Amino acid sequence: GxxxxxxxxxxxxxxxxxxxxxxxxxxxxxxxxxxxxxxxxxxxxxxxxxxxxxxxxxxxxxxxxxxxxxxxxxxxxxxxxxxxxxxxxxxxxxxxxxxxxxxxxxxxxxxxxxxxxxxxxxxxxxxxxxxxxxNRPGAVVPGSCGKPVPGFEAVLLGEDGKPVSQGEIGSLFAKGPTAALEYWNKPEKTAETMRDGGVFTGDKYYQDTEGNLFYVGRGDDMLRIGAIWVSPTEIENIITEHSVVQECAIVGAPNADGLVRPAAYVVLRKTGEGVCASAALAEEIKDYVKSKLPRFKCPARFEFVPDLPKTATGKIQRFRLRELSSKIEAA
Missing domain, CATH: 3.40.50.980 (Rossmann fold)
Incomplete structure (x- = not known):
């Protein structure tokens, strides 16, 4: 690059x-x-x-x-x-x-x-x-991760291992001269992830007509709601558009019937207007999401938190939120 x-x-x-x-x-x-x-x-x-x-x-x-x-x-x-x-x-x-x-x-x-x-x-x-x-300097496509760097290939594969049609969600198989050949002393993991000079990343994307790639989530973060795959990223992007929201994370959590539904963990912006976490604010954000997305993608539950659990590199640890979610359900 x-x-x-x-x-x-x-x-x-x-x-x-x-x-x-x-x-x-x-x-x-x-x-x-x-x-x-x-x-x-x-x-x-x-x-x-x-x-x-x-x-x-x-x-x-x-x-x-x-x-x-x-x-x-x-x-x-x-x-x-x-x-x-x-x-x-x-x-x-x-x-x-x-x-x-x-x-x-x-x-x-x-x-x-x-x-x-x-x-x-x-x-x-x-x-x-x-x-x-x-993304290229001077040609940023908001919401997109851009296009492959010259010399690299990004192929989106379906569950049958074949490339998906343009616009469909697939798992990213990346090829290029810098791809690792194996994991140290992990032959099973190597066989699962690496082949043909490329790497299965475990991430799901779709591609637009211009060839820009859009990330929709890790394979294990995707939510299956009413037989439809739902991207947590799509819902998070809408929630962070709300003026009081600093950042948020979506995870799947079972509702009273045991069906998985999106749950939102929201960090509020520190504004001078004294915005407070409340049921009314949750409803306001919920209405905003419903105005932008189909109803089934709207989080059933909103939790206001001071911060989100993250790795040292700043990635949200969704598994910790899922654990927290199941503890709340159990209580």
Whole structure:
């Protein structure tokens, strides 16, 4: 993805995700070394305040983060930074890159409004070394992960192992020169995941007529409602459009009849208007979702939480929310 993003020796790269993750390793080590660029390294924990401080100090030309970090940085900037400080910090920045999880279009738009910068969302896995699908500078398609990087292939396969029709949801099989050949001492896992110079990622996508890929969820995160596959990401993107919502996660939870229905875990934005979690607010958000999506996709339950459980790279741990959900049901 290096030539495509035009990274060169004049660039100053700021990538808070650490080098011991594939995303941080590529952005902080491989790309800067290859391009003879400068990279900003710090051992400090990744916090919006300290990242903004690094941004103001070094005025990077390219910034790489994850959706959670962009969300936190918006919240911090709105409360603590002036428009002039933000403009000065971003004065040399050409674009930002996001990975790790799907970037909600609302978050992309809020970031653009705050900084005037685009975020190029993309997809990478450790097994493929780094990002192999990404949006192009100047041609961002909101909600999409972009197109395969030149030299890479993304094939969407159905349950029969054959490519699906355009527009249909399929499991991503990624091929390219950087694909891993095996897992260390895990022959069964290798046989299941890797073959023909490619990797089964376990993620589900669909492709539009232009060839852009849209992530709909991990195979094990997809919800089956009334025999229809439902993407948690689709519902999350709508909920985060609501003005009081900072972020949210959808998981499947059984209702009183034991049928799986979407349950929403919502983190509210810290606004000056004193927005409070309440049954009335849940109903308001629910009505908003119903105005945008078919009724069966609307969460049956809303839980307001202070934050969402995440991995060190900022990915939402849905399995922990599913565990929490079953504990609530049991109570």
């Amino acid at each position: 290096l030539p495509m993003q035009g990274i060169c020796q004049d660039d100053v790269i700021l990538c808070p995700p650490k080098m011991f993750f594939a995303y941080g390793l590529g952005n902080q080590v491989y790309f800067p070394l290859k391009a003879k660029a400068t990279t900003v390294c710090t051992s400090a924990p990744i916090k919006p305040e300290s990242v903004w401080r690094e941004w103001i100090t070094h005025r990077p030309t390219v910034f790489m983060g994850v959706p959670t970090l962009f969300s936190g940085m918006i919240a911090y900037a709105e409360e603590h930074l002036s428009a002039a400080e933000i403009a000065e910090a971003c004065s040399r920045t050409r674009f930002c890159v996001s990975g790790g999880e799907v970037l909600p279009p609302t978050l992309l738009n809020r970031w653009r409004t705050l900084t005037g910068l685009d975020i190029l969302d993309g997809v990478g896995t450790t097994e493929m070394t780094h990002m192999f699908i990404v």
